[in-house]
Amino acid sequence: xxxxxxxxxxxxxxxxxxxxxxxxxxxxxxxxxxxxxxxxxxxxxxxxxxxxxxxxxxxxxxxxxxxxxxxxxxxxxxxxxxxxxxxxxxxxxxxxxxxxxxxxxxxxxxxxxxxxxxxxxxxxxxxxxxxxxxxxxxxxxxxxxxxxxxxxxxxxxxxxxxxxxxxxxxxxxxxxxxxxxxxxxxxxxxxxxxxxxxxxxxxxxxxxxxxxxxxxxxxxxxxxxxxxxxxxxxxxxxxxxxxxxxxxxxxxxxx
Amino acid sequence: xxxxxxxxxxxxxxxxxxxxxxxxxxxxxxxxxxxxxxxxxxxxxxxxxxxxxxxxxxxxxxxxxxxxxxxxxxxxxxxxxxxxxxxxxxxxxxxxxxxxxxxxxxxxxxxxxxxxxxxxxxxxxxxxxxxxxxxxxxxxxxxxxxxxxxxxxxxxxxxxxxxxxxxxxxxxxxxxxxxxxxxxxxxxxxxxxxxxxxxxxxxxxxxxxxxxxxxxxxxxx
Ligand SMILES: Nc1ncnc2c1ncn2[C@@H]1O[C@H](COP(=O)(O)OP(=O)(O)OP(=O)(O)O)[C@@H](O)[C@H]1O
Ligand SMILES: [Mg+2]
Numbered sequence: 001x002x003x004x005x006x007x008x009x010x011x012x013x014x015x016x017x018x019x020x021x022x023x024x025x026x027x028x029x030x031x032x033x034x035x036x037x038x039x040x041x042x043x044x045x046x047x048x049x050x051x052x053x054x055x056x057x058x059x060x061x062x063x064x065x066x067x068x069x070x071x072x073x074x075x076x077x078x079x080x081x082x083x084x085x086x087x088x089x090x091x092x093x094x095x096x097x098x099x100x101x102x103x104x105x106x107x108x109x110x111x112x113x114x115x116x117x118x119x120x121x122x123x124x125x126x127x128x129x130x131x132x133x134x135x136x137x138x139x140x141x142x143x144x145x146x147x148x149x150x151x152x153x154x155x156x157x158x159x160x161x162x163x164x165x166x167x168x169x170x171x172x173x174x175x176x177x178x179x180x181x182x183x184x185x186x187x188x189x190x191x192x193x194x195x196x197x198x199x200x201x202x203x204x205x206x207x208x209x210x211x212x213x214x215x216x217x218x219x220x221x222x223x224x225x226x227x228x229x230x231x232x233x234x235x236x237x238x239x240x241x242x243x244x245x246x247x248x249x250x251x252x253x254x255x
Numbered sequence: 256x257x258x259x260x261x262x263x264x265x266x267x268x269x270x271x272x273x274x275x276x277x278x279x280x281x282x283x284x285x286x287x288x289x290x291x292x293x294x295x296x297x298x299x300x301x302x303x304x305x306x307x308x309x310x311x312x313x314x315x316x317x318x319x320x321x322x323x324x325x326x327x328x329x330x331x332x333x334x335x336x337x338x339x340x341x342x343x344x345x346x347x348x349x350x351x352x353x354x355x356x357x358x359x360x361x362x363x364x365x366x367x368x369x370x371x372x373x374x375x376x377x378x379x380x381x382x383x384x385x386x387x388x389x390x391x392x393x394x395x396x397x398x399x400x401x402x403x404x405x406x407x408x409x410x411x412x413x414x415x416x417x418x419x420x421x422x423x424x425x426x427x428x429x430x431x432x433x434x435x436x437x438x439x440x441x442x443x444x445x446x447x448x449x450x451x452x453x454x455x456x457x458x459x460x461x462x463x464x465x466x467x468x469x470x471x472x473x474x475x476x
Contacts, residue, residue, distance in 0.1 A: 239328075252258060
């Protein structure tokens with residue numbers, strides 16, 4: 001898997017980010033390759049979540065926050081004034097650490113974004129089924145689509161959130177520690193799913209689990225104190241990293 | 256940060272060092288049995304090979320346990336997978352030493368063909384190769400491993416020379432054929448030992464120098 005051969009979906013250039021006076025990202029340059037999974041790793045507080053939130057402008061929510069640099073998606077500047085943030089968040093979907101289904105039926109959870117898009121009823125059912133299938137949840141829920149989503153197990157809820165995110169056909173799916181609350185079986189299912197989904201989407205995953213990064217990502221970026229320290233194929237990062245800090249971190253000898 | 260895992264890796268290296276010193280000792284004793292025409296010593300070397308086999312199994316199990324329980328990455332992963340390869344090569348060196356010992360024991364029952372010079376020399380080079388290559392691995396000295404690779408050429412050279420010399424013995428006096436063939440096989444055993452040490456050396460160079468080459472690019476963003 002050679003870096004130059006893959007078209008970048010997202011290009012991050014000289015990105016700096018501040019929470020008030022505190023700078024959280026320093027001069028980050030990173031290309032995110034299409035239909036690949038990129039893992040963001042690094043010690044707590046190094047800016048992984050901050051970077052993810054920049055990619056779908058979730059950081060816009062707060063006035064005290066300041067951003068410099070450019071992020072382009074398929075060449076288009078995502079921070080340009082004419083960009084519709086709601087539209088952007090559809091194209092760059094996000095799955096959180098703690099699954100957060102709406103207190104509605106399984107069906108409604110997935111249909112939600114589609115309804116906003118104005119999908120027709122037949123079409124809606126088709127799309128819900130297709131999304132649940134892609135999220136590898138259909139077989140488990142097809143007989144109880146109208147039961148409450150909150151009755152699902154944690155792992156099922158997380159797959160439901162993935163189904164909800166992909167229902168609106170995003171280009172990029174951001175995942176912030178999606179398995180940290182799941183048991184090994186549920187984690188294995190999500191990891192399998194990530195590998196299946198990259199056929200359709202570009203995935204960026206934040207994880208503290210090094211084995212998880214090796215199992216499901218193609219590229220890995222190691223961050224430390226808001227800086228991108230090393231970026232390479234996951235193969236290289238985990239077998240032969242170029243940087244000593246990277247190696248110390250992934251072998252558990254950091255600090 | 257010093258981890259429990261670091262202690263386990265240190266123990267693994269110690270076991271490998273023990274295995275290599277036993278291997279080196281087998282080679283030394285097999286040659287001593289040959290030179291001193293000592294059939295009892297030759298038998299002992301052959302019997303000691305079991306200990307090496309057991310040690311290899313133990314090292315392998317240790318490695319597999321570390322792989323499963325510690326899920327090592329990067330330098331740790333390379334070190335453990337190399338340890339498995341090294342123990343395999345050492346075990347095969349042990350087999351070659353047994354081969355030498357068995358032939359030495361057969362030769363001790365025959366009259367001496369000629370005073371042995373080149374075979375003990377080959378043996379000494381091989382022992383040194385085994386010692387140096389393990390030092391190179393354990394103490395991260397790729398330059399030492401490179402020297403081991405170079406010395407393999409001397410071993411090959413001596414082997415070729417011996418094959419020629421012993422062939423001419425056989426042509427001149429067919430009565431020497433049995434003994435000359437045994438000595439030729441012993442030279443071949445030593446040549447194989449050099450090859451195994453070289454295998455290990457090549458791995459060690461790759462292990463450490465692939466990194467060094469990469470380190471030169473470490474500042475690139
Ligand atoms: N809303 C906020 N206001 C002020 N500082 C913040 C805010 N969110 C994050 N930070 C700070 O910015 C830095 C980066 O935080 P971020 O959440 O991106 O780290 P992270 O790499 O995701 O860490 P973790 O692995 O613990 O989730 C940290 O020093 C953090 O304290
Ligand atoms: Mg975070």
